[in-house]
Amino acid sequence: AQSVTQLGSHVSVSEGALVLLRCNYSSSVPPYLFWYVQYPNQGLQLLLKYTTGATLVKGINGFEAEFKKSETSFHLTKPSAHMSDAAEYFCAVSDRGAAGNKLTFGGGTRVLVKP
Amino acid sequence: DTAVSQTPKYLVTQMGNDKSIKCEQNLGHDTMYWYKQDSKKFLKIMFSYNNKELIINETVPNRFSPKSPDKAHLNLHINSLELGDSAVYFCASSQTLDSTPQYFGPGTRLTVL
Numbered sequence: 001a002q003s004v005t006q007l008g009s010h011v012s013v014s015e016g017a018l019v020l021l022r023c024n025y026s027s028s029v030p031p032y033l034f035w036y037v038q039y040p041n042q043g044l045q046l047l048l049k050y051t052t053g054a055t056l057v058k059g060i061n062g063f064e065a066e067f068k069k070s071e072t073s074f075h076l077t078k079p080s081a082h083m084s085d086a087a088e089y090f091c092a093v094s095d096r097g098a099a100g101n102k103l104t105f106g107g108g109t110r111v112l113v114k115p
Numbered sequence: 116d117t118a119v120s121q122t123p124k125y126l127v128t129q130m131g132n133d134k135s136i137k138c139e140q141n142l143g144h145d146t147m148y149w150y151k152q153d154s155k156k157f158l159k160i161m162f163s164y165n166n167k168e169l170i171i172n173e174t175v176p177n178r179f180s181p182k183s184p185d186k187a188h189l190n191l192h193i194n195s196l197e198l199g200d201s202a203v204y205f206c207a208s209s210q211t212l213d214s215t216p217q218y219f220g221p222g223t224r225l226t227v228l
Contacts, residue, residue, distance in 0.1 A: 044219035
């Protein structure tokens with residue numbers, strides 16, 4: 001069975017500071033990995049994904065994440081936080097080849113951006 | 116235009132009642148999903164449909180019955196509601212069965228009293 005652990009349910013950063021959200025996964029097969037963002041009163045939106053190839057993937061709004069197989073991690077970063085980055089972020093893993101693309105999610109990390 | 120929409124946003128009801136949640140996507144996607152988010156914020160897949168055909172049914176009680184009248188709609192009907200059904204239910208869609216859901220709906224918060 002797959003699982004995802006997000007370290008820290010809440011993260012507070014100052015505007016302009018680095019955003020780092022941690023995600024570790026467990027999977028018996030090479031995984032597909034995803035980050036989703038949920039802005040207040042909205043649904044989740046795909047931020048970026050890793051499937052194969054380059055381990056550093058870039059997403060929307062200046063976010064990027066690096067797949068590190070040896071550490072079973074897929075941490076999300078953004079060099080400089082904006083007020084508009086305040087949201088909840090979810091890491092997810094998918095079983096490769098599973099019918100219907102079944103996602104297993106972490107518990108989310110809420111990001112607060114201080115002016 | 117909202118890509119994936121759900122109604123209602125909030126649903127408060129008594130134990131034993133039957134209720135439905137509706138979902139619509141205007142993206143022309145083939146595949147739709149229902150996910151349940153528990154009190155610890157973990158989302159777990161319940162069902163997926165591809166072109167109105169049931170693909171995934173994850174150990175969900177028979178009281179939950181999805182219905183897809185066309186590929187743009189996936190509704191969730193719940194019979195004999197129980198306290199443990201209280202959760203946020205999210206609908207999502209993806210272009211095909213093998214592609215990643217890009218958008219989820221805003222969620223329906225169901226509270227069973």
